[in-house]
Amino acid sequence: MGIEIGGHVEKVNGKELSYSEFVERYLAKNKPVVLTGLMDGWRACSDWVSDNGQPNLHFFSTHFGKSRVQVADCGTREFTDQKRVEMSVSEFINHWLEDSVEEISNASTRECNGKFQLYLKDWHFVKEYPEYLAYTTPLIFCDDWLNLYLDNHRMHKDPDTYQEKNELSCSDYRFVYMGAKGTWTPLHADVFRSYSWSANVCGRKQWHFLAPSQCHLVFDRHMKSSVYNIFEDVSETKFPEFKKAIWLECTQEQNEIIFVPSGWFHQVHNLEDTISINHNWFNAYNLSWVWDLLLRDYNDAREYIEDIRDICDDFEGLCQRNLAANTGMNFYDFFIFIARFSFANLVQLDYLLGNNENPIRSTFPIARHLALNLISTQKIALKMRSVECLQAGNHGSLLDFRDTLDDPKFLELCMVLCRTYGLIHKHWECTYDKNASMDDLRDLDFIKKFDSLECTPEDLVRFIDYAVTRLGGIYGGENFLLSELD
Numbered sequence: 407m408g409i410e411i412g413g414h415v416e417k418v419n420g421k422e423l424s425y426s427e428f429v430e431r432y433l434a435k436n437k438p439v440v441l442t443g444l445m446d447g448w449r450a451c452s453d454w455v456s457d458n459g460q461p462n463l464h465f466f467s468t469h470f471g472k473s474r475v476q477v478a479d480c481g482t483r484e485f486t487d488q489k490r491v492e493m494s495v496s497e498f499i500n501h502w503l504e505d506s507v508e509e510i511s512n513a514s515t516r517e518c519n520g521k522f523q524l525y526l527k528d529w530h531f532v533k534e535y536p537e538y539l540a541y542t543t544p545l546i547f548c549d550d551w552l553n554l555y556l557d558n559h560r561m562h563k564d565p566d567t568y569q570e571k572n573e574l575s576c577s578d579y580r581f582v583y584m585g586a587k588g589t590w591t592p593l594h595a596d597v598f599r600s601y602s603w604s605a606n607v608c609g610r611k612q613w614h615f616l617a618p619s620q621c622h623l624v625f626d627r628h629m630k631s632s633v634y635n636i637f638e639d640v641s642e643t644k645f646p647e648f649k650k651a652i653w654l655e656c657t658q659e660q661n662e663i664i665f666v667p668s669g670w671f672h673q674v675h676n677l678e679d680t681i682s683i684n685h686n687w688f689n690a691y692n693l694s695w696v697w698d699l700l701l702r703d704y705n706d707a708r709e710y711i712e713d714i715r716d717i718c719d720d721f722e723g724l725c726q727r728n729l730a731a732n733t734g735m736n737f738y739d740f741f742i743f744i745a746r747f748s749f750a751n752l753v754q755l756d757y758l759l760g761n762n763e764n765p766i767r768s769t770f771p772i773a774r775h776l777a778l779n780l781i782s783t784q785k786i787a788l789k790m791r792s793v794e795c796l797q798a799g800n801h802g803s804l805l806d807f808r809d810t811l812d813d814p815k816f817l818e819l820c821m822v823l824c825r826t827y828g829l830i831h832k833h834w835e836c837t838y839d840k841n842a843s844m845d846d847l848r849d850l851d852f853i854k855k856f857d858s859l860e861c862t863p864e865d866l867v868r869f870i871d872y873a874v875t876r877l878g879g880i881y882g883g884e885n886f887l888l889s890e891l892d
């Protein structure tokens with residue numbers, strides 16, 4: 407039984423799309439799009455591609471051959487994903503070259519003749535080779551809280567396995583993918599229900615998308631497991647609604663970037679030998695997707711171990727540990743993340759207002775952006791207020807506001823945020839003096855009052871209220887802030 411295709415993904419010239427148009431038409435509407443014209447001048451597009459348009463495998467072996475990478479065996483399923491093995495880039499390329507001699511796949515019918523096909527995935531290339539500058543992230547994807555944060559802080563520190571030096575494998579969500587024709591990625595929605603963008607440096611990919619409103623159709627009756635491969639015989643007994651799903655199809659060509667919105671299930675096939683660069687990220691527009699997923703995964707984790715609750719010393723702690731292991735972060739991690747990020751927004755806001763005699767005109771877009779960030783975060787903090795384990799007294803210190811202001815990593819986050827929003831809102835130049843800004847901030851009335859050792863969701867809500875009210879006063883009411891939020 408084939409799948410039903412209901413339409414195709416829109417294709418737009420990215421050079422003619424402003425940041426605010428992209429936000430309005432795709433980010434805020436959570437709608438996929440293919441963008442052309444955004445990869446001009448990327449070093450990856452010349453170094454990584456041979457004159458005949460094929461991946462320059464020799465270049466990878468020569469320059470990056472020693473890197474250890476995760477490689478998926480596309481022919482072997484392991485739980486909900488493909489089996490993964492670790493090897494060096496040189497080993498991976500040797501396999502690729504051996505296999506290509508035998509021409510093992512038939513991508514038009516998406517069948518392999520029983521031999522495995524290897525697909526290099528999730529290579530933290532930028533983290534590993536920061537000097538090489540393979541590409542620059544297009545401006546429309548720069549408001550990336552996840553990677554900006556992870557460049558300076560860890561999302562989750564497992565006290566049992568934490569090692570200061572071994573940070574690469576969980577250090578960011580910026581990846582390189584490389585695979586021969588016929589390699590593929592099973593049906594899934596992205597980590598944390600983040601957005602992703604994926605740029606084809608060479609080769610072509612075929613994507614099939616299912617809108618979030620239809621995603622229940624690919625799950626079993628209990629909403630526990632989802633279809634693995636939409637092109638194999640999907641059991642009607644197990645997935646009774648699958649045949650009702652209506653898919654969007656898209657062929658992504660070389661030098662095109664696809665924007666994958668939050669919560670869209672997708673399956674991807676490499677129609678040719680392909681190299682792609684891909685980032686996952688979230689910001690004010692999809693933060694609620696992250697919280698909703700965490701809450702759902704938390705409830706599942708809890709239900710799963712319910713029968714050992716009575717014999718467990720720290721049942722809640724175990725739930726949070728399992729949540730972090732399965733989802734990549736837990737409630738504490740997420741709260742610390744949104745709190746630090748809100749503080750960084752406030753620091754920038756303070757800097758912005760404190761350095762302009764007449765802030766209204768020149769700083770309006772950036773102030774609005776910061777306010778949008780704060781209000782979207784406050785919405786999540788309001789939901790987190792009712793979570794028992796995050797309430798005052800129910801945990802050790804989550805985050806100390808004053809310590810945060812003294813942490814050099816936090817100052818780095820403030821700087822990078824300042825540079826990023828300076829780039830996005832071109833009329834505003836970031837000449838940031840972090841010491842001055844921190845001193846100003848410490849002098850603010852409400853910071854002086856903020857002397858509790860821990861910051862709870864309740865504190866964060868109040869703290870954002872203060873900032874937004876202050877901003878509303880300066881910019882003439884809260885309407886300017888709220889118009890695009892709901």
Ligand SMILES: O=C(O)CCC(=O)C(=O)O
Pocket residue numbers: 583590591596602603604611666672674675682684
């Ligand atoms: O390119 C692939 O094989 C998968 C990429 C993907 O799923 C994504 O970018 O979300």
